[in-house]
Structure formats: C-alpha cells, structure tokens
Amino acid sequence: MSTAGVGGAGGARVQIEGVHKSFTLDGRSTPALIDISLEVQAGELLCLLGPSGCGKSTLLNIVAGFIPPTRGRVLVDGTPITGPGPERGVVFQEYVLFPWLTVTQNVEFGPRLMGVPAARCREITARYLEMVGLSEHATKFPVQLSGGMKQRVAIARALANSPSIVLMDEPFGALDAQTREIMQEELSRIQRVEHKTIVFVTHSIREAVYLADRVVVMTSSPGRIKEVFPIKLPETRNRFAPEFTHYESEITRVVKEEVAKVHE
Amino acid sequence: MIRALALVAFLIVWAAVSYGNRSLQAMNPILLPTPGEVVAVAVSLARDGSLERHLLVSSLRIAEGFGLAAVTALALGVLVGLYTPARLAVEPVIEFVRPIPPLAFLPMFLVWFGLGETSKVAFITYTTFFPMFVGITAGLLRVDIMLLRAAASLGATRLQLLRRVVVPAALPGIVVALRLGFGLAIFVIVGAEFMGADAGLGHLIMEGRVFFNPAQIVMGALLLGILGSLVNGLLLAAERRALRWRALR
Numbered sequence: 001m002s003t004a005g006v007g008g009a010g011g012a013r014v015q016i017e018g019v020h021k022s023f024t025l026d027g028r029s030t031p032a033l034i035d036i037s038l039e040v041q042a043g044e045l046l047c048l049l050g051p052s053g054c055g056k057s058t059l060l061n062i063v064a065g066f067i068p069p070t071r072g073r074v075l076v077d078g079t080p081i082t083g084p085g086p087e088r089g090v091v092f093q094e095y096v097l098f099p100w101l102t103v104t105q106n107v108e109f110g111p112r113l114m115g116v117p118a119a120r121c122r123e124i125t126a127r128y129l130e131m132v133g134l135s136e137h138a139t140k141f142p143v144q145l146s147g148g149m150k151q152r153v154a155i156a157r158a159l160a161n162s163p164s165i166v167l168m169d170e171p172f173g174a175l176d177a178q179t180r181e182i183m184q185e186e187l188s189r190i191q192r193v194e195h196k197t198i199v200f201v202t203h204s205i206r207e208a209v210y211l212a213d214r215v216v217v218m219t220s221s222p223g224r225i226k227e228v229f230p231i232k233l234p235e236t237r238n239r240f241a242p243e244f245t246h247y248e249s250e251i252t253r254v255v256k257e258e259v260a261k262v263h264e
Numbered sequence: 265m266i267r268a269l270a271l272v273a274f275l276i277v278w279a280a281v282s283y284g285n286r287s288l289q290a291m292n293p294i295l296l297p298t299p300g301e302v303v304a305v306a307v308s309l310a311r312d313g314s315l316e317r318h319l320l321v322s323s324l325r326i327a328e329g330f331g332l333a334a335v336t337a338l339a340l341g342v343l344v345g346l347y348t349p350a351r352l353a354v355e356p357v358i359e360f361v362r363p364i365p366p367l368a369f370l371p372m373f374l375v376w377f378g379l380g381e382t383s384k385v386a387f388i389t390y391t392t393f394f395p396m397f398v399g400i401t402a403g404l405l406r407v408d409i410m411l412l413r414a415a416a417s418l419g420a421t422r423l424q425l426l427r428r429v430v431v432p433a434a435l436p437g438i439v440v441a442l443r444l445g446f447g448l449a450i451f452v453i454v455g456a457e458f459m460g461a462d463a464g465l466g467h468l469i470m471e472g473r474v475f476f477n478p479a480q481i482v483m484g485a486l487l488l489g490i491l492g493s494l495v496n497g498l499l500l501a502a503e504r505r506a507l508r509w510r511a512l513r
Contacts, residue, residue, distance in 0.1 A: 064413070064417055065416075066413050066416075083416070084413065084416035085419065086417070086418060086419030089418070090413070090414065096410045096411060098411065098414075098415075098429070099509060100433075100435075100507070100509055109415070109418055110419060113415075113418060113420050113421075114419060141509040158418075161419065
C-alpha cells in the first residue's frame with residue numbers, strides 16, 4: 001500500500017495470555033476479569049462486546065499498559081509489555097485532548113516527542129488532519145470543537161504517531177447516532193488504508209458487526225470470553241444487507257443472555 | 265471600565281468626606297488627611313529622592329523574598345507532587361509549621377539575621393512559601409490521570425510527561441498560588457519594616473506615626489496598594505495569555 005502508515009504500514013500481533021484481574025478495595029478482592037486468552041492478528045479489527053461493567057475497558061487498559069494484570073501477560077509481536085508505549089495508540093471515549101494545545105499541536109504531540117523534525121511533523125499532521133476532514137480547523141483549540149470533531153482529532157493524534165496497534169475504548173459512545181455512523185464509516189475507510197491492528201471496545205452490536213473482522217462477546221461481571229464471532233462480510237458493509245442483520249440478531253441473542261444475568 | 269469608574273468613585277468619596285470634614289470640623293482634620301495633603305507629602309518626599317529610595321528598597325525586598333519563595337515552592341512542589349515518598353515525608357512538617365502566624369516568628373528572624381536586609385528577605389520568603397507550596401502541590405496533584413495516560417501512550421518519558429503535560433495542566437493553579445504569595449508578600453513587608461528598618465514603605469509609615477503625620481501613613485499605604493495591584497495585574501495578564509484557549513469556550 002503506497003498510501004499506508006507514515007512510520008511503516010500494517011499492524012502487530014497481540015497475544016493476551018491467561019489474563020486475570022481483580023481489584024482490591026478495603027481488603028476485599030473483587031474479580032473483574034477471569035482467564036482471558038485471545039490472539040489478535042496483525043491488521044485485524046477486533047471488537048470487544050459485552051454488557052456494562054463486564055471488564056472490557058479494564059482489558060483494554062491492561063493491553064494499553066495503564067494497569068498491570070493480576071495474573072497472565074500481554075505480548076506484542078512476541079514481546080511482553082511492561083507499560084504504555086508508542087506502538088500502542090489509544091483513543092479514549094472522552095477524547096482526552098490536551099486542552100492547551102491547538103488541533104495541530106495535539107496531532108503532532110507524538111511525533112514531536114519522538115524528535116521528528118518540525119517540517120516532517122507538519123507533513124504528517126497535514127496528512128492525518130486531511131484524512132479525518134479537519135484541515136480547516138487546524139489552528140483551533142479543542143474547546144472550540146464539537147464532540148465528533150474532537151474524536152476525529154483524537155483518532156488523528158493516535159494515527160499520526162504511527163502505532164502498529166490502536167486501542168479504542170468506546171470511542172463513539174459519547175456521540176449522537178448520526179455522527180456515530182459517519183465516524184464508523186470514516187474509521188472503516190481509514191482502516192482499509194492503514195491496516196492497523198485495532199482492538200475496539202463497544203457495547204453497540206451494530207457498531208461491532210459494521211467494523212469488526214471478529215467480535216468477542218464477553219460475559220457479565222466478572223468478565224470471561226463467552227463467544228467469538230468471525231464476521232465474514234465484505235470490507236465495505238451495508239447495514240441493511242440480510243447477512244448483516246443475521247449477524248446482528250445472532251450476536252444480540254448471545255449478549256441478551258448476559259444482560260439478563262445482570263438483572264437477575 | 266467598571267474598574268476605572270469604581271476607582272474614580274472611591275477617590276470622589278474620599279475627597280468629599282475629607283474636605284467636608286475640614287470645613288465642618290467633625291473631627292480633627294489632621295486625623296483625616298485629604299487627597300491633596302497625601303499628594304503633597306508624596307511630592308515633597310519625591311523632591312529629595314527619598315520616596316524613590318523607600319520604594320526601591322521595599323520593592324527589592326519583596327522581589328527577592330517572593331522570588332526565592334516562588335522558586336523553592338515550585339521545586340519542592342514538583343518533587344512532592346510527583347514523588348509520593350517525598351510527599352509523605354514533607355507534608356506533616358509543613359502542615360505543622362504552616363498554621364503558626366508568621367508574625368509570631370518575626371522577632372526570631374531579627375535575632376537570627378540581624379537588622380539588615382537578610383532578615384526582611386528571609387521573613388518574606390518564609391511567609392510566602394507556605395501558601396504557594398500548598399497551592400502548587402495541590403495543582404500538580406489534581407492533574408487528570410487520563411491526560412498522563414494519553415501522553416504516555418504517545419511515548420512520553422517521565423521528564424516529557426512533567427514538561428509537556430503536568431506543568432501546562434497545573435499552570436492555572438500555579439499562577440493562582442503565585443498571586444496569593446505576592447499578595448502576602450506586600451502584606452508582611454510592612455510588619456518586617458516596622459521593626460528595625462531604616463528604609464522602605466513600612467518604615468515610612470512607622471515614621472508617619474512617630475512624627476504624627478497621618479498623611480504620610482496614608483501615602484505609604486496607598487503606594488503599597490498600587491504596587492500590589494500593578495504586579496497582580498501583570499500576573500493576571502500572564503495568566504490570561506497562557507490560558508487564552510479558555511476564553512474561546
């Protein structure tokens with residue numbers, strides 16, 4: 001791919017091996033994740049799906065290196081991780097842009113940390129701002145942007161650092177339904193160019209079927225892997241195709257069992 | 265605009281009350297100086313150059329004392345804000361010493377550092393350090409962990425986290441702490457100069473009391489007020505410039 005990622009195209013392989021996580025509060029330990037083993041292929045977009053509080057964000061935070069697992073480990077291309085790292089870009093639900101920096105400065109934050117020369121930074125930033133359609137807003141500050149625009153800046157910021165893996169924690173959860181669908185289409189278009197390894201946390205089944213190569217359904221708390229659905233649909237997906245709705249209803253059935261457990 | 269009008273209104277009220285008192289003789293006019301008398305004292309002191317000297321001496325003491333305290337508070341604040349063992353060691357000591365009214369220690373400073381400049385500067389440093397240290401530490405500790413995570417996942421080292429995230433994120437709190445500290449410096453310099461000083465605005469005020477010259481007392485007080493608001497205005501302007509993104513909301 002000639003147009004692919006700045007610092008080398010394509011993704012890395014992520015192996016999650018026997019990860020357990022429990023949180024201790026006032027001396028009482030509560031399990032959050034139980035025995036999660038999962039392999040994400042290079043260039044694959046994997047969706048983690050499950051009811052609220054099932055630990056899917058916790059799992060993402062462990063892969064990001066923000067919190068350590070209680071047991072087990074995470075490997076990137078065979079090397080165990082010990083903390084956050086630039087090869088694993090993160091897109092947060094609440095955007096988490098640096099409010100004192102402009103859109104451009106936010107996007108070039110990563111490359112500048114790496115000591116990329118200023119001229120090259122400008123190039124990279126311009127390219128990714130164009131990719132997310134924000135070239136016209138380059139000199140604005142985050143407070144001047146709508147939620148959808150902020151999230152596009154956050155995606156550009158993550159991609160501009162040319163990570164091989166992008167971890168996305170309900171990135172479109174705070175957006176209205178229309179903006180959300182547009183963002184999904186944009187992400188899927190970007191992914192056709194960039195071929196990153198993406199782990200995408202969501203509780204929207206439609207979103208998961210629209211984006212994912214594989215959907216991993218988790219159980220309600222404490223989180224375990226309940227079922228894995230490979231989505232065999234064309235790259236450009238039609239939300240109204242019968243195959244699409246078939247996947248949707250099948251996954252819905254499995255998720256509902258878990259949601260029902262929460263209410264028992 | 266409103267600020268300017270309020271100042272003018274204050275001057276008018278002062279003039280009306282003091283000149284009114286002079287014609288009505290409600291109280292001894294010497295006890296309530298008019299704006300004219302205060303300006304006259306200032307002019308006569310300016311003529312022989314002593315006003316400039318007093319102003320300079322006080323400003324220098326404030327600048328040195330406040331500057332030293334600000335640098336110490338920033339350095340120690342960063343250490344304590346980022347390194348938990350340091351916080352656990354330093355905090356109890358600070359919290360024990362902090363509630364003691366600084367003026368209670370003023371005589372000790374004179375005993376230790378003598379009547380010269382050192383005792384005044386040291387006293388201002390001591391007094392202004394605590395509120396600035398507490399404010400700066402609190403600002404640093406309040407930095408959103410999500411911002412740190414975002415930067416760490418972009419590859420920031422510990423030093424880069426400090427320089428590129430912690431300091432800018434804590435800047436509003438730091439500026440507030442500096443303004444508080446400076447206000448306090450103006451506050452305590454008077455006390456320091458009341459005791460054993462031969463120059464400075466505080467000394468000028470004390471001299472006004474000793475030689476029974478209320479106009480001189482008022483003039484000294486007004487000059488301190490002007491000095492304080494000038495520097496506060498500068499710090500506010502710096503704050504607005506550093507935080508101009510906030511105004512865009």
